[in-house]
Structures are given as structure tokens and as C-alpha cells.
Amino acid sequence: CWGPWASACLLNLQRRILAASNTRGNVVKNGDELMTKADELNANPLPYGKTLGIRFTHADPDRVVAELEVRPDLCTRHETAHGGLIMSFADTLGATGTMVDLDEGLATTTIESKTNFLAAVPVNTIMTGIATPIHKGRTTQIWQTRIETETGKLAALVTQTQLVIYPKG
Amino acid sequence: CWGPWASACLLNLQRRILAASNTRGNVVKNGDELMTKADELNANPLPYGKTLGIRFTHADPDRVVAELEVRPDLCTRHETAHGGLIMSFADTLGATGTMVDLDEGLATTTIESKTNFLAAVPVNTIMTGIATPIHKGRTTQIWQTRIETETGKLAALVTQTQLVIYPKG
Amino acid sequence: CWGPWASACLLNLQRRILAASNTRGNVVKNGDELMTKADELNANPLPYGKTLGIRFTHADPDRVVAELEVRPDLCTRHETAHGGLIMSFADTLGATGTMVDLDEGLATTTIESKTNFLAAVPVNTIMTGIATPIHKGRTTQIWQTRIETETGKLAALVTQTQLVIYPKG
Amino acid sequence: CWGPWASACLLNLQRRILAASNTRGNVVKNGDELMTKADELNANPLPYGKTLGIRFTHADPDRVVAELEVRPDLCTRHETAHGGLIMSFADTLGATGTMVDLDEGLATTTIESKTNFLAAVPVNTIMTGIATPIHKGRTTQIWQTRIETETGKLAALVTQTQLVIYPKG
Numbered sequence: 001c002w003g004p005w006a007s008a009c010l011l012n013l014q015r016r017i018l019a020a021s022n023t024r025g026n027v028v029k030n031g032d033e034l035m036t037k038a039d040e041l042n043a044n045p046l047p048y049g050k051t052l053g054i055r056f057t058h059a060d061p062d063r064v065v066a067e068l069e070v071r072p073d074l075c076t077r078h079e080t081a082h083g084g085l086i087m088s089f090a091d092t093l094g095a096t097g098t099m100v101d102l103d104e105g106l107a108t109t110t111i112e113s114k115t116n117f118l119a120a121v122p123v124n125t126i127m128t129g130i131a132t133p134i135h136k137g138r139t140t141q142i143w144q145t146r147i148e149t150e151t152g153k154l155a156a157l158v159t160q161t162q163l164v165i166y167p168k169g
Numbered sequence: 170c171w172g173p174w175a176s177a178c179l180l181n182l183q184r185r186i187l188a189a190s191n192t193r194g195n196v197v198k199n200g201d202e203l204m205t206k207a208d209e210l211n212a213n214p215l216p217y218g219k220t221l222g223i224r225f226t227h228a229d230p231d232r233v234v235a236e237l238e239v240r241p242d243l244c245t246r247h248e249t250a251h252g253g254l255i256m257s258f259a260d261t262l263g264a265t266g267t268m269v270d271l272d273e274g275l276a277t278t279t280i281e282s283k284t285n286f287l288a289a290v291p292v293n294t295i296m297t298g299i300a301t302p303i304h305k306g307r308t309t310q311i312w313q314t315r316i317e318t319e320t321g322k323l324a325a326l327v328t329q330t331q332l333v334i335y336p337k338g
Numbered sequence: 339c340w341g342p343w344a345s346a347c348l349l350n351l352q353r354r355i356l357a358a359s360n361t362r363g364n365v366v367k368n369g370d371e372l373m374t375k376a377d378e379l380n381a382n383p384l385p386y387g388k389t390l391g392i393r394f395t396h397a398d399p400d401r402v403v404a405e406l407e408v409r410p411d412l413c414t415r416h417e418t419a420h421g422g423l424i425m426s427f428a429d430t431l432g433a434t435g436t437m438v439d440l441d442e443g444l445a446t447t448t449i450e451s452k453t454n455f456l457a458a459v460p461v462n463t464i465m466t467g468i469a470t471p472i473h474k475g476r477t478t479q480i481w482q483t484r485i486e487t488e489t490g491k492l493a494a495l496v497t498q499t500q501l502v503i504y505p506k507g
Numbered sequence: 508c509w510g511p512w513a514s515a516c517l518l519n520l521q522r523r524i525l526a527a528s529n530t531r532g533n534v535v536k537n538g539d540e541l542m543t544k545a546d547e548l549n550a551n552p553l554p555y556g557k558t559l560g561i562r563f564t565h566a567d568p569d570r571v572v573a574e575l576e577v578r579p580d581l582c583t584r585h586e587t588a589h590g591g592l593i594m595s596f597a598d599t600l601g602a603t604g605t606m607v608d609l610d611e612g613l614a615t616t617t618i619e620s621k622t623n624f625l626a627a628v629p630v631n632t633i634m635t636g637i638a639t640p641i642h643k644g645r646t647t648q649i650w651q652t653r654i655e656t657e658t659g660k661l662a663a664l665v666t667q668t669q670l671v672i673y674p675k676g
Binding site: 110116 | 284
Binding site for chain 3: 111161163
């Protein structure tokens, strides 16, 4: 790319790179539009993820990040996030990470999950979840998710195993 | 208890026995009324338990049972209960079991939880959770919860550790 | 079976029943001899199981039981069984249970394991492990193992997932 | 430190710094000698650690590293490290990390441990374990240990909770 059309050429090149990264990158094509993988996930939420209010802020095959506001109706008696809410948030992140990584046509299901709870997350604050892969195998993937409070404190650490499901036949 | 007032005497005796079982049994006193521990738990739900629709059907220090209807807004894309929902349900049961067992003034928090997922729970069915204690120590209690589908199939097995919290001073 | 040969007939019948239970029961054929599945396991120990001194006392597809003497060289500083020893014992039991259950030609490997430690096991006592299946699926089996002290106290509870491995082709 | 004795002065300074890091650093005083914390751990092995052949190569309150040779007598039938061996190695590392971190007089015990197995470790190779803290609380510490093969592949990931034990009275 050089000369008077260098700028247009570079733009075109960039588009082709983005299109190539379509299936596994963090940018996806939606009709003529390019959108981030996170935007796509937010546009097609799981019913339960919508109920809880999970918002993805980043998604690529090696890192998924999301936020969740600890609404009063998601708390225990003590005005802190219920442990089940934290596990739900993390499970969504780990399963999403696996989905983002897998080739089209494959699916996944969580077969086991382990959580250590380290700190309370107060009501009306926003917690952040960061999921990264530990292992990407043919049969299983293992993802680990850190749940952090608004002040960056580690609230929970979750490790989960995702079974990779291949189409039959 | 004998003679013409035997019946009244027996009734009174029964009431005193029930009152004595107040703090740790499955029957509690609510003003002049006797109610089951499960009714009391349903009358004072945790905000998150109310959001998910958890209904206790039995509660004593050695067994807590509850039901949860898998509403469409609590599902994954595949019209089955989200894994996070199942973990939320189980966490509520194990923590409640510990609370029911502990003497008044003590509290508890879940410090870790492990789930194995075994079968899907379909939308619009009712799943049942049964929590029983594995260990009741001074520092921790361990509870195990079976989540069963409407047809009695084991959908998940959850083992969790509850820290026992003593009042300060 | 009746008349003068009733006793011989019954013996023969018993042998045929035992032979029929060959592949999946707790009795196996070893040349002309019948031996229990536990004896067979003890006769062909895993190197690590031999190092630790694991002795099977019962094995069928729904229950495996074994014993282990807590030798001084298997202890922590406090003259109690090392936590790793307890997990090694349990892992052997759960994996063996899966092997006993699987049809010939299939294999298994532990993909994850979770242990709760509940009580210490003193040196120079014999601990017992009892493994039972929670789930027998096509892809995975889940076994739970109780480790008990010589006095029958629950020392540890282990839940593990076994991947079922099919021959290639 | 300057002039003709600068070198001796700096050496002395270095010694004083090392002495100051005595209780919590990776260097400890043994009579007149300075030795690394790892050397001290190797000089006073747990009976079980000695049986398995665990050798510490580094130890400070934020990182413990050790090696273990996969001897044939520590294997499963398939000439790979037994899963129980891997868990024993990791448990030793996590518990040691907590001990190294804790002030003198305090003790610790593992209350729960979770392992994901990711790759086999071949016989007659040396595996390395690296333990780092996830959480250092007043009541519990959580350590995570990576077990790596000789070629640096992640063979297992272990997360364990250590109870902090205070002296009575």
C-alpha cells in the first residue's frame, strides 16, 4: 500500500484482516457491520444472563471479561452478592470463553466447577469477572475466572471444566 | 396426664415439647402460632432466593429440602436450567442447613463449593434440592446437596464448606 | 436339582452363576480357579498402590473397598496420615471402581478430583476407603470415596470424575 | 560503604540484610550459617515427602518450587505418574507455602483440595511444582500449585485451602 490510495488500501487491508479473524477473534461481522465479539454476546444474551444483568466488555478466545451490578434483589440478607450469583456470573464467563474459542458447529457444557470465596461484594457495586483458559484439549477445556470487587479485590476464584461437544455422525 | 383433662393435658405437653424443639427442630414458634421451620424460611426469604423462586418444603438440622421451578428466564439457550442457577439453588440449601443447625447468635458463610453436573433440567419443570450434612465441626460444616429433576434423576451433586462465624468479644 | 446328585447339581449351578458374573461381578475366573475381584486386584497391584500398601477387600461395579496401614513413612510431621496419602488412596479406589465397571477394552483416567479433609488419621492405624458411583455416563463416571479411620470416623470425602476412554478406530 | 574496605563493608551489609529477612524471606540462619529456606526444608523433610523424594529448590512466602523424580514405583500401570502422586506433591507445596508465610507459633492444615489433571507425566522424568498464594487471610490461606512436566507442559492445576491454626489460650 503506497501512493495516493495508500490510506484506502490500508483500510481495505485492515478489513480483510478483521474478516479473517471473524470466527475466533474478538471482532465479528454482522451483515455489513463489524462489531466486537463482546457486543455480539450482549446483543444475544442467554435468558439467565439477561435476568442477572451480565454485560460483556471483552471477548476473545483467550480472555473474556464481563461486569455485573449487584442489585439488591441479587443479595443475601447481609447486603452482599449471594454466593450463587458469583458462581452464576463465573460459570457464564467460563462457558462463554469456551464457546468463543470453539470452531463453529461445536458446543460445550460445564461438567464441573469449583469456587473459592475470598471476599464479600457489596450491594450496588459493580463486580468484574475475568476468564482465561488453563487448558484447551480436544475433549475438555478448563477455564479459570477471577471475580473482582469494584476496588479490584479478588472476591472469588472459579475453575471449571467444559466438555467439548461434537456434532453427531 | 390422666382423668377428664387428659386430652387437654396431652395437648399442653405436646406444645411444650414443640416449644423445646424451637431452636433446632423443624417446628418453630411464631408468636402464638407454631409453624414449621420451612414455613418460617419461606416467610423470610433471602432477596436472591426470592428472585429465583426457591420454596423450602422441609428444614431440620440434618436435612433441608426445597423446590425451584425452572422458569424460562432462568435458562441457558438450550431451554434447560443454567448451571449457575443449579449452583445458586444448592448454595442456598447448604448455607440454610448450616444456619438451621447453628445455635442462635452464630452465623455462617460459604468458603468453597464444588459442583458436578450430571444431567440437564428442562424448562418449566420443578427441580428438587436435598441438602444433608457431611461434617459438623466447631470451625466448619460441610454439606452435600443433591439436585434432582422432576423425574427423580440426579442432575447435580454439590459439596460445600461453611465457615462457622462466632460473635466477637 | 434333587435326588442323590442334588448336592453336585447345586455346586455346578453355583459355578455357572459365578461364571456368568465373570466380567462385571465381584468374582472372576483365573485359569480353573474362581477368585474374588478384590483378590485379582491385589495380585496385580499398580506400582504406586504397592508402594503405599493398598489392599482391596471388596470390588464390584457398585462398590470398592480397600485398606491402608498408615506407616510412619507415610505421615506428616504430626504422626498422622499425610493429606496426599489420603488423596492417593481415594484416587486409586475411584479409578479402580470405574475400571471394574467398564467393559473389557475400555480404559479410564481421572480428570479432576475434589477432597474435603475432616479428621486426622493416626500413625500405625488402618484406614478404610469405600468408593461408590454417583454417575455412570458414556463419557464420564463420577465416584465418591469415603475415607474412614480405624474407629469409623469420616476422615475425608473425595469426589472424582473419570473420563471413559474408548479404543481408537 | 566506600574506600579500601568498600567490598568488606558491602559484604557485611548484605549479611545484615539477609539476617533481617530471616523469619519470612527465603534465607534462614542455621547457627552461624546462612542457608536458603529451601535448603532448610530439604534438611528436615516430612516423612512422606522423603518417601516420595520431594526436593525444594526455592521457598519464600510468595512462591515455593520443588522437584520430584517420577520413579517407576510411583507410577500407574501406564508408566506415568499416578494421579495420587501428583496430588501428594501439590499438597506438600501448598501446605509448605502456608507454613513459610505464617509467623512462628502458628500451624496449618489442609481442609480441602481440588485438582484438574491435564497431561500425563512420564516415568523417569522430573516434574516441577510451583505454588503461589491466591489469598492470605486470618482464618485461611488459599494456594494454587502448577505441576509441570520436564518439557514445561502443565500436567495439573491444584487449588487448596489451608486453615490457619492459632495456639490455644
